[in-house]
Amino acid sequence: MDDLVKTSEMPEVNFYPLGDAAIVLEFGDHIDRLTHGYIQAFTAYLDQHLFPGLVEYVPAFTTLTIYYDPWVVGQQGLVNPYATVAARLQEMLLHVKTNPEKPAVKVIEIPVHYGGKYGADLEYVANSHGLKPKEVIKLHTQTTYLVYMMGFAPGFPYLGGMAPEIATPRKEKPRARVPAGSVGIAGKQTGVYPIQSPGGWQLIGRTPLLLFSPHRDKPSLLEAGDSIRFVPISEKQFDKIKEKEAARES
């Protein structure tokens, strides 16, 4: 299912509550680009048609969760909040068309210095697949990844598309501190730690870019629906970009 969305109609969507102040729209039961495309199309429509009582929404692999204020949506008790919000979203679904001529998405490049002190587990990952570190880097950088959803930590992207040849189990003993910017592999997933945290991912490199900065208008570098590529850089380039990022912060 690696094709772009070609369908113009929305699929059958399941509705269910997440507590008394959120509703979940389920667009499918598989992680694939088609389901992702539906969710993207719907959130784009929602952004253009905000309604009173809509608090925020969280897209995930197969679901879109919409937080609402039952007091506002329920008109202070006049109408049933869940039924009202469900009916409104159902109505919206009829109007959403996924655009088959969607313009090509911009690919965001994430510079990464692989190996050495920034990628302490690169050798291990290479050895466990009978590859050379260089080949791991090549496999990791040749793919265009899709940001399916954000979660786990501020600015953390769940990426799809990693080459199965470099899939590696997590470390048996997690590290107490993984620095921000660390690029790692955990099973079939690859990702970047946006903030320093404990973690068990196999670290293969580090990006000097800030994936999360509370001081920017857009605090997260990435959002669901983005396409990204990792680009290998030297340590010198790493330092230079890092300086620039630091300057942007102050």
Added chain:
Amino acid sequence: MSLKITSSGLLTTIQDAGRFGYQKEGIIVSGPMDAFAFRIANLLVGNEESAAAIETTFLGPKINFETDHLISLTGGDLSPTINGEKVKMWRPVFVPAGSLLEFNTPASGSRAYLAVSGSFTLPKVLGSYATYLRAEVGGFKGRALQAGDLLPCPGPTPAGEHLQQRLTKNKPISEWVQASWTPAPRLFPYLDFNPTLRIIKGPEFAQFTPASQQAFLEEEFIVTTDSDRMGYRLQGIPLLLQEPRELISSAVTFGTIQVPPEGHPIALLADHQTTGGYPRIGQVITADFSKLAQVPLGKKVRFREISLEDAQYLYLKQEQHIREIKQAVSYKVRL
């Protein structure tokens, strides 16, 4: 105008109503654990109900008021005193410069709120004053308050100033004074140590074994000491799925009860992650969030199922109550 923290307490943070609109970027909401008590604390000093206030956990801080302030204390009864004398909660209190607020052995609940009229002079980060501990964002320097911290305040709101004048009329200026009234004492159910929490079934309820479904709704669960602002880890009869399943990550929220594979549920709280991949067996209703957030560690909870319709009815009823309290306070301001 300022407050000086002379002892930090167990965990004392600045919180406002929460950081909304960024969950889609993985940025959590934070905010108060007991939003009801937090909102009332602000209303009692003439603040907007979402203004930044202090949340303190179980063992409270020591706070020195360097200038005159109008304050209120709500939430769990952590036995607060001013200059060594017991102070009543859920009402406006005038504290003159030099007063010392302390907390003692908790009597009920596990967190209290301290609101100061006019709130604090702090930078907003991503539209909010809430402290996001893990990302070191918001609140006071992105961290819990520590001894020596000086919290600047802009001074009371006009409504707070009215309340303060009424309280201190015909009183010596050097004495602290508490209001003789509270807007509605019947609204504050903070004495139940081992509460029954009302829930609606979670999206994955039906995937649990019949025995686990029954245990969830009938047995007791202990809130373990391995709990924090992210969630309460509960211990009881292990809750197991009919068959192990890999779940696709999706949103989770305050009150979501998720169950990791070993079977011990986690009730998510104010600092919950935005998404999770564990099956969600239940969801505590919003009207019972205060009860949930006030359960002291080591105590027990039970769950009782109600319908979504009833949960939303209780949600609206609680909002109605808060509006009544707001009215009652503004009546006192106008007097």
